[in-house]
Amino acid sequence: MNLDDLNRRMQGAISVLKGELAGLRTGRASSSMLDPITVNAYGTNMPLSQLATVSVPEPRMINVQVWDRGTAQAVEKAIRESSLGLNPIVEGQVFRIPIPELNADRRKEFVKVAHKYAEAARISVRHVRRDGIDSLKKSEADGLSEDESRKLADKIQKLTDETIAEIDAVLAAKEAEILHV
The missing domain is CATH 3.30.1360.40 (Gyrase A; domain 2)
Incomplete structure (x- = not known):
């Protein structure tokens, strides 16, 4: 069970999100x-x-x-x-x-697109969490103690929560940038 690998994969989802959001017009x-x-x-x-x-x-x-x-x-x-x-x-x-001025409707469309990108990143992070939990279950079957397994599962969940909070922060910043006239 490697938490660094899970963290690297979750950060990869954030970097993909940032790249996708960079392509959205802000005026x-x-x-x-x-x-x-x-x-x-x-x-x-x-x-x-x-x-x-x-x-x-x-x-x-x-x-x-x-x-x-x-x-x-x-x-x-x-x-x-x-x-x-x-x-x-x-x-x-x-x-x-x-680059034409963005009207209010177009800005709202871009916000919706940004939300879709963020949701895809959240789903990616959840898939990484699922992979980590599955790996834990295999380790538990191979002899890892239940207490140790629970501690690692809690760390994985904490890492997931932090990453999703970071995704939400990136989305909020981009949304503010898009809606800024």
Whole structure:
């Protein structure tokens, strides 16, 4: 029974959540907004970051410079069809993407998406807890005392509660950022 391994796996769920939340729009331009976009190029789906340079020259503008002119049309299509609601201005191999103001309804939609991401992270943490408890039961069958098993189960539950509280804190911060006008 390795609590450090369980903790590492739970922290992994938090880092995935932070990455997903970084891609949500908050009304300000961020190069990480385009991270979830995948482009169908060269016969496969590739992350946008492997096909272009993404930069933020001003607070409400993103520039995407495609490296290969042949993929420009696929990149434009992927950006337009993403759930981010962006409309790129095409200038050859360079796309300028203005970030429009978010209205109240759009902000609420993004909050709902953030809640979905957080719930997925909570579920992931609960799966790690379940794996830890299952491992404890096997150890108990192999000779671990019931008292020791109970102590370890309590530690696993405490670790789970702390991780879920951290997920809730990350979600609350992102929600405040999205709703801030």
